[in-house]
Amino acid sequence: MDRTARHSETRYGNRPTMKDVAARAGVGLKTVSRVVNSEPGVTPDTERRVQEAIDALGFRRNDSARVLRKGRTASIGLVLEDLADPFYGPLSRAVEEVARAHGALLINGSSAEDPEREQELVLALCARRVDGLIVIPAGDDHRYLEPEIKAGIATVFVDRPAGHVDVDMVLSDSFGGAREGVAHLIAHGHRRIGFIGDQPRIHTATERLRGYHAAMRDAGITVEDGWVSLGSTEPERVRTAAEEMLSGPEPVTALFAGNNRVTVTAVRVIAERERPVALVGFDDIELADLLGITVISQDASAVGRTAAEHLFRRLDGADHAPARVELPTTLIPRGSGELPPA
Amino acid sequence: MDRTARHSETRYGNRPTMKDVAARAGVGLKTVSRVVNSEPGVTPDTERRVQEAIDALGFRRNDSARVLRKGRTASIGLVLEDLADPFYGPLSRAVEEVARAHGALLINGSSAEDPEREQELVLALCARRVDGLIVIPAGDDHRYLEPEIKAGIATVFVDRPAGHVDVDMVLSDSFGGAREGVAHLIAHGHRRIGFIGDQPRIHTATERLRGYHAAMRDAGITVEDGWVSLGSTEPERVRTAAEEMLSGPEPVTALFAGNNRVTVTAVRVIAERERPVALVGFDDIELADLLGITVISQDASAVGRTAAEHLFRRLDGADHAPARVELPTTLIPRGSGELPPA
């Protein structure tokens, strides 16, 4: 078996190349390229011959080679926390739509809230030479991105800020949203309000906690020990936290849930209780209207769209200083946040 | 400006290449390649020098070039209907996990239930020379895939069968699930049962309808005009259909909802009614437990995982005849399906 034959085994199952098409059509290689790319300067007759050869052989341009030659991959990378989380579905979809409008494909991966995995993914995407990168960071130090950014990979951070690198960011107003939600509970007569949030190393978690504290301080309420719980959003952990806050001689009369996962568990815990407990949750949830859950809603689609649009503006040459956009949140009263203290 | 300089503008922002690293480390190109790929045959001292050069220059291997040379991209494509649909989130996540375990990245796109867009996406992925393809088809004719499959791109269809091509498929038992759900309603005394499903060109929609008819026939019930409605799952359409079935002199006493989107709207319509209406929905929904919605649950993660595992088995060389796997569904009684007829 000669070398050529051995090689061909490793190739894409012997796909036809432009050379094969050219041979079959009896034209030059470059002419095929021109036809494939709809470049001008090919007579209709030649074009037809080439097109026939393409169809007969089932030729499909190899974009890997094209990318190598052109330097642009027409693809962007999206690193998020968990594709299965209902918050990120609409976000990815929005990113995808913008990418599509710019003729780019979307490569995405989940970091599972693990900084190492985030870095691994980001670097894999950079090795693919994606044109741009949208990252929902898990870690808080992104200096590993410096060579990439310097090399011209446009980058936008979303939902949480980047650590130690100067890049575009698109965030939701976690602080303001949480403050408004807690103030809403206070306005309905609550003073003993619990806060259950995500792990403190996550920026949005601490921002929302800051909003909680701000609202309490504005109302002159002293936050007592045991009213605040930050940690994993595993149902078990949240359940325990909620039950503790709702027990004892002086339980809280209302809960503020730091994100959609917390809200879901909180709703379940509250449903098991006799005494009504007011609840406001951060992030909207499907069917929350039917369950009457008051939420602070952030528009995941808008976040994704904004981020992607920023990215493509960069790719189209915008070179202003990195910007930080903060999108507003909306309070949607549906009942659970308007219950008076029991 | 000479040619070299002009060229470099179009390159990846002048990223260092192995050649640059080799020059800086004072070694040959191939030696750098060996270090980067952890190939044997490099003295520790040489390796150290190369590694230093890599770090100093911020070199990152260009996988496009690598792919071109090696013929494998270590990436798979996933074409689904809508990334934002809560059914597909866990499915993509499961696919991603399997891909990750095999060192592959995931490129995905939404067809938005448009056959043309599906084809466009699939072909774009093939042009990228993804190693494999997982497709949740929108169209019903996939002969356009023939050259790709012949060229060795492993392909698995999911959730719906492929049209006119012989490939692996992983489906849920739509027929059996719907039949069980409808039989459940019949067992609780219902005879006038409405069915609201997705567009009839979607395979799962007609399979579920077939299950409905089978259950009705088994019970000796004649399905009356107006009890069945197939069409878009837009809330407007579903709402109208549901309201019609629930109105008039002889309204249905129970509804079977053909998928998660239909269920959500049906729940809303029923909630507005005075008379209770029984409901069983296909697909589980978040918080359905709290709302007491009885569902036929299909395990989206399992579907995704199974499909991805099939795919990688193919990529690892399995060449048995294409298989068709059908995963079972589970009925989860939560109250809405156990209501007696009003």
Added chain:
DNA sequence: TAGGCCCTGGACAACGTTGTCAAGAGGATG
């Protein structure tokens, strides 16, 4: 000390495409 072997390292071609450039055909113009 000569001969053989192993280990390290590098030169070179190839992967499939696109940019550059030049050549040839054919028509228009003087």
Added chain:
DNA sequence: CATCCTCTTGACAACGTTGTCCAGGGCCTA
């Protein structure tokens, strides 16, 4: 009829990597 121009076409190099193969140096053995 000569010249110039336009239009189409193809030869060739280059993109950055990896597989193959060969060369040179060091070590062991006879």
